[in-house]
Amino acid sequence: xxxxxxxxxxxxxxxxxxxxxxxxxxxxxxxxxxxxxxxxxxxxxxxxxxxxxxxxxxxxxxxxxxxxxxxxxxxxxxxxxxxxxxxxxxxxxxxxxxxxxxxxxxxxxxxxxxxxxxxxxxxxxxxxxxxxxxxxxxxxxxxxxxxxxxxxxxxxxxxxxxxxxxxxxxxxxxxxxxxxxxxxxxxxxxxxxxxxxxxxxxxxxxxxxxxxxxxxxxxxxxxxxxxxxxxxxxxxxxxxxxxxxxxxxxxxxxxxxxxxxxxxxxxxxxxxxxxxxxxxxxxxxxxxxxxxxxxxxxxxxxxxxxxxxxxxxxxxxxxxxxxxxxxxxxxxxxxxxxxxxxxxxxxxxxxxxxxxxxxxxxxxxxxxxxxxxxxxxxxxxxxxxxxxxxxxxxxxxxx
Numbered sequence: 001x002x003x004x005x006x007x008x009x010x011x012x013x014x015x016x017x018x019x020x021x022x023x024x025x026x027x028x029x030x031x032x033x034x035x036x037x038x039x040x041x042x043x044x045x046x047x048x049x050x051x052x053x054x055x056x057x058x059x060x061x062x063x064x065x066x067x068x069x070x071x072x073x074x075x076x077x078x079x080x081x082x083x084x085x086x087x088x089x090x091x092x093x094x095x096x097x098x099x100x101x102x103x104x105x106x107x108x109x110x111x112x113x114x115x116x117x118x119x120x121x122x123x124x125x126x127x128x129x130x131x132x133x134x135x136x137x138x139x140x141x142x143x144x145x146x147x148x149x150x151x152x153x154x155x156x157x158x159x160x161x162x163x164x165x166x167x168x169x170x171x172x173x174x175x176x177x178x179x180x181x182x183x184x185x186x187x188x189x190x191x192x193x194x195x196x197x198x199x200x201x202x203x204x205x206x207x208x209x210x211x212x213x214x215x216x217x218x219x220x221x222x223x224x225x226x227x228x229x230x231x232x233x234x235x236x237x238x239x240x241x242x243x244x245x246x247x248x249x250x251x252x253x254x255x256x257x258x259x260x261x262x263x264x265x266x267x268x269x270x271x272x273x274x275x276x277x278x279x280x281x282x283x284x285x286x287x288x289x290x291x292x293x294x295x296x297x298x299x300x301x302x303x304x305x306x307x308x309x310x311x312x313x314x315x316x317x318x319x320x321x322x323x324x325x326x327x328x329x330x331x332x333x334x335x336x337x338x339x340x341x342x343x344x345x346x347x348x349x350x351x352x353x354x355x356x357x358x359x360x361x362x363x364x365x366x367x368x369x370x371x372x373x374x375x376x377x378x379x380x381x382x383x384x385x386x387x388x389x390x391x392x393x394x395x396x397x398x399x
Contacts, residue, residue, distance in 0.1 A: 029074045029075070036078060043056070044058065057082055057086075059082075060081050061080060063078055096368060100361045149364065149368050150197070151219070154196060154219045154220035154221050155220060156189065157188065159223055159383070160187035160228075160381075161185070161186055161221075161224050161226070161227040162229070162333055163228070163235065163336070164230065164340065165182050166181050167181065168363070169352045170355060176352055180203055180208065181200055182200070182204075183336060183339065183340070184216060185339070188383075190383065191380050193335070196216055197216050198367045205234045206234035206235075209235045209237075210238040210242060213239070226318070226321070226322060226330060227239050227243055227247070227248050228331075228333055229249075229333060230250070230251050231251075231255070236248070247321055248318060249331065250316045251332045251333045252332055253334060255316045259308070262304045271302060275309065278294070279316070283320055284320035322389075323385035339370055343367070346366055347363065350362070
C-alpha cells in the first residue's frame, strides 16, 4: 500500500491557527481538511479509492462540522468510516486555548467590564458571537479537563526543576490588580519536558511559593536533583525548605540583569560581556580562575559591581555540577521564559481579565498545549549522562 503523508504537521497547523490574520481562512481550511484526510487514510489503511488487501475499514461519506479559530469560522467536511474507527483530535485538543480565549473575551463583554472594542476583538478573533449559555457550557467542559491536568498525579521522578512566575492583570471588586502566575517545569529521566504546575497567587511570597511546591509534592513530585529559579527571596527560601535535597541554581541571565544596578547608566566597555563569558567555561575551576582575573581587571573602575559579584556569583555557578552537555539548558530559566512569552502573546489580547478564573483558564489551556507538544517531541536531554555521573559519585562515596 502506498501511503500519502500529509505535508503539514499538527504543530504547523496550530501555528497557522495561532497567527492573528497571517493566513487567510481558505488556506487554513484547506490545510486542516488535508490533515483530516490523512488521518482517515491512516485509520482505514488505504487512500481514497485505493484497493488494497488487509484494509481496516471503508469510507462512508462525510459530515460537516464547524471549527472556530482565530482566522474565523471554518466549515469542514469530516470523513467517516463504516465501522466507526475514525476519530480526530483536532477539534477538541487543539481548540482548548481557543475556547478559553473565547470564554474570557465574552465574559468581559457580558459582565460589562470592557467597551465595544472588546466585542469587536472577540468577533474578529472568533468569527462569530456566543451566547451566555454557550459560554457556560464551554467553561464547564474546559474547566473539568484543565482541573484534571492540574490535579494529576506526578508519576515520574523529575531530576531537573525550573520555576518562575509572571504577572497578569485582572479585575477584582472593580479594582485592577496584578496577580502572580506560578509555573513549574520538570525534566524526567527520559529527558522530556513537562509542565508540572500552573497556579495563581496574590503575590510572590515565601508562603505562596511554599504552598505551590508542597502542592507539587502532594501530587508526587520527587527525585529533584537540581532546581533553577531567579533569586526572589521568597522562592529561594521555599526551595530550601521544601526541596532540601536539591542543588539550587540562580539564573545567570537574571544575575547579569541585576548587575546593571551596580553600573553607571551608560557603560560602553566590555565589563559585562566578559562576565557573561564565565558561564561558557568547561568547569567551575576555569570559571573561578577567570573570575579572579575579571575582578582584578575591573575592581578599580567599578568597585561596587565587583564587590557585589564576588559576594553573589557562586549561586550562579551551581550548574557546573551537572554533565557539561546539560549546562546551556540548566544555567538559566530561559526554557520557562519562552513558555511565558508564548502565554504573554496570547493573554496580551485580553490585557485585563474579568476575574481570576478566566485568567487561569486561558493560561492553563495554553500550558496544556505546550505540555503535550513537549511529550510528543523528541527528548530534550540525554539523561544517561546524568545517570552515569551520579553512579560515579555513589561509587566514590562508597569507597
